[in-house]
Amino acid sequence: MSSLLFRLGSLAARRAWIVILGWVAAFGLALGAFAGFGGELKSSFDIPGTASGAVVDELADKLPDTAGGTGTVVYRTRDGEAFTAEQRSEISALAASAEHLDGVATVVDPFEVAKEQVDQIEELEDGQTRIADGRAQLDEAQEQAAEGRAELERAHQELTEAHRQAVDSGAPAEQVRALEEQEQMVEGQLVELDEQLSALEENRSDLEESAGEADLAETLLGLADGIVVVSEDESTAIVNVAFTDSRLDLSSEVKDATLGHFEGEPVSGTSVDFSAEISQGDPQLFGPAEMIGLGIAGVVLIIVLGSALAAALPLVTALVGVGIGVAASLSFSGMVDMAAVTPVLGVMLGLAVGIDYSLFIVNRHRKQLLAAMPVHESIGVAAGTAGTAVLFAGSTVIVALLALNVTGIQFLGLMGTVGAVCVAIAVLIALTLTPAVLGLIGDRLLGRGTRATVGERHHSEREAKPMGTLRAVLTASISVAVLLTIAVPALSMRLGLPDSSSDPQESTSFQAFDAVDEAFGPGANSPLLVAADVPDGLGDEEVLAVQVDIAETLGGLAGVEAVAPIAAADDNTLLAFQVKPEEGPDSESTAELVEDIRALPALDGDITLGVAGQAAINIDISEAIVDVLPLYLGVVIGLSLLIMIIVFRSLLVPIIATGGFVLSLFATFGLVVALFQFGWGAELIGIHSTGPILSFLPVLLVGILFGLAMDYQLFLASGMREAYAHGAPARTAVTKGLHAGRSVVIAAALIMVAVFGGFIFSEATMVRSIGFGLAFGVLLDAFVVRLLLMPALMHLLGKSVWWLPRWLDRILPDVDIEGSRLRSHPRADGTRSKIRR
Structure with missing residues (x-):
């Protein structure tokens, strides 16, 4: 060589x-x-064949709107006060117009979501009030009907006794016939009253069914408490942007267009920052x-x-x-x-x-x-x-x-x-x-100075002695x-992938991460996407109860702050949930939560749960x-x-x-x-x-x-x-x-x-x-x-x-790494050279 x-x-x-x-x-x-x-x-990084990858593939097949890449745009008021009506209007307008950008699937207006959440609470409260009023009215109607039936039964018994005595005493036929007619009239009234009572029972059954649905909805609403996009003091809001392409295929043109859209029209009195999914460059x-x-x-x-x-x-x-x-x-x-x-x-x-x-x-x-x-x-x-x-x-x-x-x-x-x-x-x-x-x-x-000393000794060559x-x-x-x-x-x-908390403090990704952490809690930066696979499907009337059952199971796990159902496949064979952990994406508790969800046994015999989301992908x-x-x-x-x-x-x-x-x-x-x-x-x-x-x-x-x-x-x-x-x-x-x-x-x-x-x-x-x-x-x-x-x-x-x-x-x-064959090699003049070692 x-x-x-x-x-x-x-x-x-x-x-x-x-x-x-x-x-x-x-x-x-x-x-x-x-x-x-x-x-x-x-x-972004990914490895084919992982558990989270299988969940993403299933979501892409049955719930494509949940499988694309997502990013967040975070608005904050500079003075820390609540957003003004004008600021809300401008942010909502920017969110609405962003849906027309190439590569953007949907954009969630935070103030519209907040209003819907308030409306849901009010509607639920109104419904509970109506149910309570309906129960009271039914109770009163049934009580009145019961009292009326008791009076009719007493009257019917008296007429029956009078009819018997009249027949036994040989009363005139007209008198007996009159008693019979009165008795039949009371019996007819009893039948009508029984029909009314039956209708009241059906109304109560319908009312209790509505009450059951309302209770389930209230349970879900309670479990979802904490998943919000406008902070409690109304000074921070999150605009969620969903893209048509997956996070791995998200192009820089789409990200740059999203950045330019929201930065190009600043909202007076607010600052805007972007999550790493949107702002991260090479x-x-x-x-x-x-x-x-x-x-x-x-x-x-x-x-x-x-x-x-x-x-x-x-x-x-x-x-x-x-x-x-x-x-x-x-x-x-x-x-x-x-x-x-x-x-x-x-x-x-x-x-x-x-x-x-x-x-x-x-x-x-x-x-x-x-x-x-x-x-x-x-x-x-x-x-x-x-x-x-x-x-x-x-x-x-x-x-x-x-x-x-x-x-x-x-x-x-x-x-x-x-x-x-x-x-x-x-x-x-x-x-x-x-x-x-x-x-x-x-x-x-x-x-130049060194060339003048060529051939001379440039270092001591004392004999080497072993140590x-x-x-x-x-x-x-x-x-x-x-x-x-x-x-x-x-x-x-501990191994993982870095989140935006480790980005430079002046970067927009760090500012967005920090703002979300401060206003909504660390878990808002690491939402998990849980998919429930229902092999046999569900009837439409069964979906709500199963969602509650799954949400309660997830909500009972250590490290979970909130759970909310977010989508269901058309055939109800796949249900998707968002889980907000108590801590951030790099925390040990979030990693343990992912493992706990995956370790859950099948629910109701055949419903299995899978986990996706950035935290789960990092773990895989x-x-x-x-x-x-x-x-x-x-x-x-x-x-x-x-x-x-x-x-x-x-x-x-x-x-x-x-x-x-x-x-x-x-x-x-x-x-x-x-x-x-x-x-x-x-x-x-x-x-x-x-x-x-x-x-x-x-x-x-x-x-x-x-x-x-x-x-x-x-x-x-x-x-x-x-x-x-x-x-x-x-x-x-x-x-x-x-x-x-x-x-x-x-x-x-x-x-x-x-x-x-x-x-x-x-x-x-x-x-x-x-x-x-x-x-x-x-x-x-x-x-x-x-x-x-x-x-x-x-x-x-x-x-x-x-x-x-x-x-x-x-x-x-x-x-010949020591070059033994070169110790004597031909020079151009035909002589042989000795290499000095």
Whole structure:
């Protein structure tokens, strides 16, 4: 491999302009593809096949009006007083006219809803009054009828007795006939009175049926108490906007049109803010904080490479690589659903590894120039030695990123693929464009003063001595203890997706979230959508009773503030409910509520409940990611161990390297939890709200940090392997390799920390947590694990660290990472060169 890369680097240096123009053309093609085929990025996440996804699909089929994306427009009076009649009228007019916007399905006028709620209460109260009056009237009528019937029965008995006596005494026929006629008349009156009583009973039955319905309606109204859109002091109102497309397919044009509609006609004396579903845009790819990070990387490069020209080379080539990788990746955004954070990850990784990989080659070339090696020869040798390490280091990162596809989670796999593309381009640029530019620069890479000292010694070459065993034991023990201590908060990690409470305080999404929380309670920001599946359907007369039964069941669960039925399918086989939790979307109680609803047994034998809504979707995404983490970790570590066994021709080096990574990974998790979940030191970087950890952050950190950790392991251990392969005792080789590589590894790590750290101050919370995790993950792994723990463990293991079974040694390919085949290679003049190590 080293010979192949030697020839590639030499060719690039000799054909510099062809290589440079080739990369310029690639840049142009990538930009053209992006302009021609790029589409919109998605600000929401979803995973097909989840429980909440099944509910959304069912709602889309039977109740499409409830399945589209929704957003809220929040109005507040500036003086905190109740809305005036004029303000109400203007807001209502804006709500009504917004229904004509493209992509908008319905818009709910808050004041109309509030009026309807008041009317419902009044109507219910009037109905209860009418029922009470009706009962009183029925009671009076039945009492009068009963008294009249009793009198008629007495009269009938008297007539019957008189008739009997008249017949017994032989009274005249006229008298008997008169008594019979009177008796029949009374009997007729009794029949009429019985009919009246029967009618009164039917009226009472109807009245009681109405009373039952009224009681059910009153129960539902009571259960729904708390689900309102105008605050109690009437100073805050929510305009709910429902869109025709789902939240994943909601276009920026529709969102921008909605924003423009309500912002374009301000209501005097009020402020208007928008929920994240409407206002959230794509995260900024590169801002002032990222520029500062890049500036810090430039300073480190100048210190290490000794000149501004040499320092500029890794920066320029990294920017070219990022531009090509991100533009090429974004050109596919019109064909696949790509999360808005995906290109940001590509920028992070492309810049960090692009600078580092170019630095490794430039630094090797610079040292060889100082040792009086000819320019083109030195470029080829640097490409063959440092370039080989770059190739295999990049391979571990690419493997780790591409392995995200085995999770089966589309947006994660796409993020990994884009990151892998950017890293692959960084490797190619380091192996071709960097040598090409070095060929054009020539010996000007060295400063004028430095060129005068070529061939002289530039650092002491004192004999390397192995560290003491006691020092190695203490170093290893203290390193492990420190990492385990930092990792303790990770035991309390909660996963989720950030809500708008973590957005910048000046953002409209935070203002809307805060206003709703203050005026309506935290649960108003996290409504759950519950779907009741009724396989056999219901008669229209049964719906109300079943709705009450379901609402009472839901309302009896811990953590529920209010429940309201919102829709029923035409065939009554699906009923939809809105559930307002007591706490916000990121709270543990809301997560437990979702699980409690899903755990409910079937109601009435066959009615099953499902939960959707953003809080439920977040829970499903987090659970799905946790489930695939072991598989992903196994694939990444397995493939990377194989690469390292081939590179180092050792079993123990890859194993202890991986063990050290696990320690630094959990320590990184601990720092992330301490800052973003516990809030320790959050104010130092402007975080004003804490919550669960970004659900897919652990998976990303596993993949990316493992690849980057193996980068530094490769650059340090390859030097140790090189010294051991060339005859140095095992423990001495550890010290030699450490001394030879630590300065450039420290520089490379600081550059990565600077680049990743710049993203910590991004406006997007997701980007901030990713940047923080990567920056401190690299910091811990490079400085604690690679520079302290690994050398100490390798010293303690001694010669056995390089042990490899003979049968395995025979079948493994020899990649020659230490560049043994380049120690004597032909020069252009026919002589053979000795590479100075």
